[in-house]
Amino acid sequence: MTALLTEKALLTTVVDALGSPLGVVLPQRLADNVAAFRAVYSRHHLTGQIFYAHKANRSNALVRELAATDAGVDVASLAELQHALGAGVDPGRIVATGPKNREFLWLAARAGVIVGADSTAELAELASLVDEHGLPRTRVMVRLSGFASAGVHLDSRRSRFGVSATAFARAVNLIEEHAAALDLVGVAFHLDTIGMAEKALALEGCLTALDECRRRGLRPWSVDIGGGFGVDYLADAAQWDAYTSALTAAVLGKRTPLTWDGHGYGLRAEGGTVRGSLNLYPAHRPVSGAAYLDRLLGMDAPAQRRPLGALLLDNMCDLHIEPGRALLDQCGLVLAAVLEVRDEDNGDTVVRLDCNARDVSLEEHGVLMDPVVVHRGAPGGAGPVGVYLFGNLCLEADLISRRKVFLPSRPRAGDLLAFVNTAGYFMDFSATRALRQPIGRKVAMFRDDGGWRWCLDEQYWPIRVRTEAS
Amino acid sequence: MRIDSLTEAVGNTPLVRIDPAVHGLRHVDLFAKMELLNPFGSVKDRAAWTMARPLLDxxxxxxDTVVELSSGNTAKALAVIAGMHGLSFKSVTNRMRIPEIKDLLLLLGAEIDELPGQSECLDPTDxxxxxxxxxxxxSASGGGYVHTDQYFNGLNVDAHLQGTGPEIVKDLGGRAPDYFVACVGTAGSSTGVATALRRHNPDVRVLGLVADKSDFIPGIRTIDEVHHVGLFDPAVYDVIETITADDAIDGLLTLVRRCGTLAGxxxxxxxxxxxxxxRAVDAELTERRTAVFIVCDRVESYLSYLRExxxxxxxxPPRRNSVRTLTDADVAEASTIGVAGAQRWVTQRRGIVIDLRSPVAYRALHIDGxxxxxxxxxxxxxxxxxxxxRRQPVLLVCPVGEKSARYAALLRRMGHRDVSSLDGGIIAWRDAGGELVRD
Incomplete structure (x- = not known):
């Protein structure tokens, strides 16, 4: 990505041709990210599937490139399933998760993908679909939630999804009653937390559930632990520490504000004391992605007091994971054109961009990353400048960042801002056509024959166009 | 000393002079206020008792159940005090990071509620x-709790304003020290002591220590975290300085190894x-000065923190007969047998089959016999x-044949003559359709 940012002519040409904003995906990076997770599997002698959580990006190129690796895809809608199948992902390497309508269930069963069921009702609906339409026996995983802890009461956020440990017996009854339609291959959890203790508890809870299955004569061999491995967006811990300290001081009024309208990102001052909690993604996360998985597998299970990786192996379990963000680390950026750079009377400088906060949804996800300025010519002024980034919606709240961003040099109208490392969730997850503003187009950029090449995202396949030698 | 309740033994801790040969300061007499000698083990005994006392009747x-947001010494002291009065105690914590404290609280009969970790996908409503x-x-629970509220309760400060501070003045012969040094947690002890000392001598210099954000020091807040504390008032401190976990451990080692002070x-x-x-001040000094710092609690609870x-x-010293001392060549020489061979081995009951997996996994499914x-x-x-x-035939089984090969190599090195490892482990056995049973 760093190399690509020096290709000014290429970047300005594609934005001029295809408009702003423009999503750029870098599919060639995926294989490295898959390999990093595989290395952790090897270290723990584990097998199992790495399912890319498709919801992190709508790109065609990324899924097609993944189809060429040994990874699978986690699809959470009918269209995502269609897309994964069309991209060439083997149905055996697809898992369908999330809330599902009948059409989604039908196609999942028809194609022979694994269905990750959220509830007993969903299993019942799937079984009746399979029976009525003469579909093949469908592999299912049951998502669990609400794991009970011993000793210390470990709270987890309430989840919309999954069956409780007590309801699990009912789910298994139903699977046994419909043994011709449903084949239980494993259990799953997905917790929206960065806390490892909660995940350790859940993983051990899954092993207990598998043991219950074995007692009943069933032979599921998989545990799917979902995603949430995270990304280290900011390598320098000191920068993150300095910024969060300064933000706290700003909330208390002890320094000049660092944010639009004194926004506190969850913090507020009450009688000289800070209340609330910092509602930002922890940008500096040295233990993230594959390293997070490694740490989790090395952690002792709370009850059995043996490392989770060893327990999975002892129980002959395959480990499935569903990373989204972590698998797309360094796999893309969003380019946006600068429409105007303006100095306000109060001393603030604003940069108005031809994109909105839904196109680069850093703010919505609480991730603070500085964009990189791509100048067409000379900078608009020497030295760094602190600016607010305004979007193109006729809406007070449309700020790309409520944080004052300090750019190393002043941009001019026509320059580009490159929002780096935004492939996972920040590129098109929230993009809308509000105000009939266009949704940004997307291109894939890749290195071939020693240079950068690009094509429209939908034109990308993991093979290279070759001209016949004359 | 005869007393009716151990709560009477809270406070009146000694003020001990640190040997100048240890700290090396030429013009400063450095004293440690030994709060670790409180009956429940820490400076928090004072605040816990002062805050709980009016609520107990x-x-x-x-x-009611006594409840507090604490992952450490306050919880410990409150759990003891609650127990002495036949009450339950519940500690709510963000994350209890010191396993010994967690175990101790459970031992004391406390209930621990750990709040969820930060969510991976941002929830703006949270x-x-x-x-x-x-x-x-x-408030949702509709009663049944008394909350001591250590971060906002003025009695937390009072405990030190009335107790710790005046005790220091008395032990220094009616004088306040020139310097007072305290780590900032709830800010109760530093605020209370500083206020009491300044009543005697407004020129007391107060040094507040906060933890470096890069690491965690139990009981000390970082510069950002202190702003969440209702009792924290920056005006109390002449200087606020940062210490790292490394500094804290260096200091701990000096105190425990040189000063007879088993400090945490x-x-x-x-x-x-x-x-x-x-040390910086000392170089400029010509007259004698006194300084006091607080030793909050004891080292024993932090052994795993230190070990990490x-x-x-x-x-x-390395233990003998350890798989860690095996070379790759040793492991390569271990005898292995494939699934088919192992199946014959088992049917013919050639010897003992040892399954090295966890008991729960073994109970779930294992090779018969x-x-x-x-x-x-x-x-x-x-x-x-x-x-x-040495001649007893042994077949070792683990998940993938990796650990069993290492143990086979070790047994061989120990002189065993007939040990093999199941190649590919029990997973290969299962994949080849080998029979697995549960009893």
């Missing part, structure tokens, strides 16, 4: 701090921060010597 009448969340829970990391941090600050950060302090000795136990046994005869 009502709580006993109603049968902007509450643990304390606010706890207040919400308490907070006390260690206070010592190290005090000496660092005073300074494993070399716990260096033990095998016995289970989980690898950790097996390793322990082997440190002592061979647990069976």
């Amino acid at each position: 009502g709580a006993v009448q109603r049968g 902007a509450e701090d643990p304390l606010t969340r706890m207040h919400q829970r308490l 990391p907070t006390g260690g941090g206070a010592y190290q921060g005090a000496v660092r600050h005073l 950060r300074r494993p070399e302090l716990f260096g033990q 095998s016995i289970n000795i989980v690898d950790e136990l097996f390793a322990e046994l082997l440190h002592g010597g061979l647990p069976f005869g």
Whole structure:
């Protein structure tokens, strides 16, 4: 990505041709990210599937490139399933998760993908679909939630999804009653937390559930632990520490504000004391992605007091994971054109961009990353400048960042801002056509024959166009 | 000294002079206020007792549970005090990071509620701090709790304003020290002591120590976290300095090894921060000065914390017969047999089959006739010597044949003549359709 940012002519040409904003995906990076997770599997002698959580990006190129690796895809809608199948992902390497309508269930069963069921009702609906339409026996995983802890009461956020440990017996009854339609291959959890203790508890809870299955004569061999491995967006811990300290001081009024309208990102001052909690993604996360998985597998299970990786192996379990963000680390950026750079009377400088906060949804996800300025010519002024980034919606709240961003040099109208490392969730997850503003187009950029090449995202396949030698 | 309740023994801790040969300051007499000698083990005994005392009668009448947001010494002291009065205690915590404290609280009969970790996907509606969340829970529960509220309760400061501070003045012969050094946690002790000392001498210099954001020191807040504390008032401190976990551990080692003071990391941090600050001052001094720092609690609860950060302090001689001492060549020479061979081995009952997996996994499914000795136990046994005869045929089984090969190599090195490892482990056995049973 760093190399690509020096290709000014290429970047300005594609934005001029295809408009702003423009999503750029870098599919060639995926294989490295898959390999990093595989290395952790090897270290723990584990097998199992790495399912890319498709919801992190709508790109065609990324899924097609993944189809060429040994990874699978986690699809959470009918269209995502269609897309994964069309991209060439083997149905055996697809898992369908999330809330599902009948059409989604039908196609999942028809194609022979694994269905990750959220509830007993969903299993019942799937079984009746399979029976009525003469579909093949469908592999299912049951998502669990609400794991009970011993000793210390470990709270987890309430989840919309999954069956409780007590309801699990009912789910298994139903699977046994419909043994011709449903084949239980494993259990799953997905917790929206960065806390490892909660995940350790859940993983051990899954092993207990598998043991219950074995007692009943069933032979599921998989545990799917979902995603949430995270990304280290900011390598320098000191920068993150300095910024969060300064933000706290700003909330208390002890320094000049660092944010639009004194926004506190969850913090507020009450009688000289800070209340609330910092509602930002922890940008500096040295233990993230594959390293997070490694740490989790090395952690002792709370009850059995043996490392989770060893327990999975002892129980002959395959480990499935569903990373989204972590698998797309360094796999893309969003380019946006600068429409105007303006100095306000109060001393603030604003940069108005031809994109909105839904196109680069850093703010919505609480991730603070500085964009990189791509100048067409000379900078608009020497030295760094602190600016607010305004979007193109006729809406007070449309700020790309409520944080004052300090750019190393002043941009001019026509320059580009490159929002780096935004492939996972920040590129098109929230993009809308509000105000009939266009949704940004997307291109894939890749290195071939020693240079950068690009094509429209939908034109990308993991093979290279070759001209016949004359 | 005869007393009716141990709560009477809270406070009146000694003020001990640190040997100048240890701290090396030429013009400063450095004293440690030994709060670790409180009956429940820490400076928090004072605040806990002062805050709980007025609430106890009502709580006993109603049968309320005492509740506090604490992951450390306050919880410990309150759990003891609650127990002495026949009350339950519940500690709500963000994350309890010191396993010994957690175990101790459970031992004391406390209930521990751990709040969820930060969510991976941002939820913009979730902007509450643990304390606010706890207040919400308490009001939603419709009573049954008394909350001591250490971060906002003025009695937390009072305990030190009336107790710790005046005790220091009395022990210094009616004078306040020139310097007072304290780590900032709830800010109760530093605020209370500083206020009491300044009543005697407004020129007392107060040094507040906060933890570096890069690491965690139990009992000390970082510069950002202190702003969440209702009792924290920056005006109390002449200087606020940062100490790292490394500093705290260095100070702890000096106190425990040189000063007969079995201090925990907070006390260690206070010592190290005090000496660092005073060393700069000392160079300019011509007259004698006195300085006091607080030793908050005891070292024993932090052994795992220390082991994690300074494993070399716990260096033990390598144990004999350890798989760690095997070379790759040793492992390569271990005898292995494939699934088909192993199936014959088992049917012919050639010898013992030892399954090295965890007991729960073994119970779920195993090779018929095998016995289970989980690898950790097996390793322990082997440190002592061979647990069976050298000619006794043994087949070792683990998940993928990796650990079993290492143990086979070790047994061989120990002189065993007939040991094999199941190649590919029980997973290969399963994949080849081998029979697995549960009893």
